[in-house]
Amino acid sequence: MPADPTLAAQSRSSLHEQDVTAPVLAVSKASKSYGDRPILRDVTFTMRAGERVALLGPSGSGKTTLLNCIGGVDRPDSGEVLVAGCRLHALDTNGLAEVRRKHLGMVFQFFHLLPTLTAAENVELPLQLLDISTREREDRVELLLDRVGLTQRAKALPSELSGGEMQRVAIARAIVHKPALLLADEPTGNLDSQTGVAILNLLEEVVRETGAALLMVTHSEEAAARCQRILRMKDxxxxxx
Structure with missing residues (x-):
């Protein structure tokens, strides 16, 4: 699947409306406990546009909790998380939802496609939450389905797609609104090894073309090796x- 210069140019333009020298993601001394059990302990790191970072660690190490705090699903007890310059702890529910709509893209292990919507409709869904014209929504969906090699599957329901096809739809959906930050939670964990390699190739190409930052949670050392940095969580x- 060749790089798409139109997608790259449009996405870079969107990202560069912000200060390109500022981190896309900044986590500072984030701590979180559930009852008496500490889950995150003074976690601090930053990511800049175009970076691919892998987050590894055993089950129970805090990876999912950290991802939830970055995605605005949960809040740290102390410390702070900034996404595209937005201080998540200072936002109410509506403000967090707006950050997710505008600045975040999510790719999940089990795809999370809506079963009653076609591939094209699943990709279009994030745009329906924004003030974007019907024509532009259709153009973006067409562009991205072509980019991920699924133009001929636009009208297929998720039940008619393979696992690799569903993950490609999920990636298109995650980037259709031109987010600054992509969060990928075990994006190859439910795929065979050959399809998993193809998905990693696609994520790498998308990040290179759009300038978005990618934080990928994975148990796979092979997947982590495809990233520029590796963060490891333990306790x-x-x-x-």
């Missing part, structure tokens, strides 16, 4: 390798 603390 709620973070180290970099």
């Amino acid at each position: 709620g603390t973070l180290t970099e390798s």
Whole structure:
């Protein structure tokens, strides 16, 4: 699947409306506990536009909690998280929803496509939450389905798609609104090894073309090796390798 210069130019233009020298993501001394059990302990790191960062760690190490705090689904007890310059702890529910709509894209292990919508309708869904014209929505969806090699599957329901096809739809949906930050939670964990490699290739190409930052949670050392940096979590603390 060749790079798409139109997608790249449009996405870079959107991202560069902000200060390109500022981190896309900044986590500072974030701590979180559930009852007496500490989950995150003073987690601090930053990411800049175009970076691919892998987050590894055993189950229960705090990876999912950290991802939830970055995505605005949960809040740290102390410290702060900034996404595209927005201080998440200072926002109410509506403000957090707006940050997710405008600045975040999510790719999940189990795809999370709506089963009653076609591939094209699933990709279009984030745009329906924004003030974007019907014509532009259709153009963006067409562009991205072509980019991920699914133009001929635009009208297919998720039940008619393979696992790799569903993940490609999910990636198109995650970037259709031109987010500054992509969060990928085990994006290859439900795929066979060959399809998983194809998805990693696509994510790498998308980040290179759009300038978005990618934070990928994974158990796979092979997937992590495709990233520029590796962060490791253990017992709620973070180290970099």
